[in-house]
Amino acid sequence: NLALLSANLALLSKWGWKYKTDNGSLWCKVIKAIHHSTRKHEFLPVRKSISGYWKPIASTVLNLSAEGMDFVANIRGVVGVGDTISFWQDPWLLSGAxxxxxxxxxxxxxxxxxxxxxxxxxxxxxxxxxxxxxxxxxxxxxxxxxxxxxxxxx
Structure with missing residues (x-):
């Protein structure tokens, strides 16, 4: 059912959005501690070797571009003080990083x-x-x- 799939993708995308905007919350800190890599930057961090709820959520959101819905391209950070947005790695000035x-x-x-x-x-x-x-x-x-x-x- 297309409506159910769309609703599911919207809810999963909302988790991606909340991760990017609630970065001071406990659940975001836990996700970052488990999945963040210092070797490479991903818009939503996910370690493929670790199972759990976050892996399918982040993978689905990041792979939406294959379905013609590019989640990352539609996100742009609001700078404010500038202490939470990565200059090079987050989209804030142009479309994309x-x-x-x-x-x-x-x-x-x-x-x-x-x-x-x-x-x-x-x-x-x-x-x-x-x-x-x-x-x-x-x-x-x-x-x-x-x-x-x-x-x-x-």
Whole structure:
């Protein structure tokens, strides 16, 4: 039944949404402690080797794009203070994460999990980037991309 499937997907998506918005709650902290990986960033963390309720929920939500319903593409973080949104890994400025729009810059980022607050400073009502690259000299392409991203941010 299509209506039942749609309702089920909507409810599962709501759990994905709550995970991203309730990150200070106990259940989110438990999920993060069990499933979070420091090696790679996933929009919803899930360890395939661990069974339980979260694995099918997160897997279903992340695989909605195969059904033509891209959950991640329809989510965008509201920055606020900027201490809960990952600068590179969460969608907040463009549709999708900046790491996907600027892979060359993401590859030279010193702290890939940096928050928006850690990468931007407010000066005279304007946001200015505080880059931390893992090398001292940027290529011409990297400089151009950095300038382009700086322009988008300010």
């Amino acid at each position: 900046l790491k996907d729009h600027y892979p060359a810059l993401y590859s030279i980022e010193k702290k890939k999990s940096a928050t928006v607050q850690q990468r931007l400073q407010n000066l005279n009502n304007s946001r200015t980037p505080k880059w931390q690259w893992n090398k001292n000299t940027l290529t011409l392409e990297e400089t151009s991309l950095s300038d382009q991203l700086s322009y988008l941010i300010t």
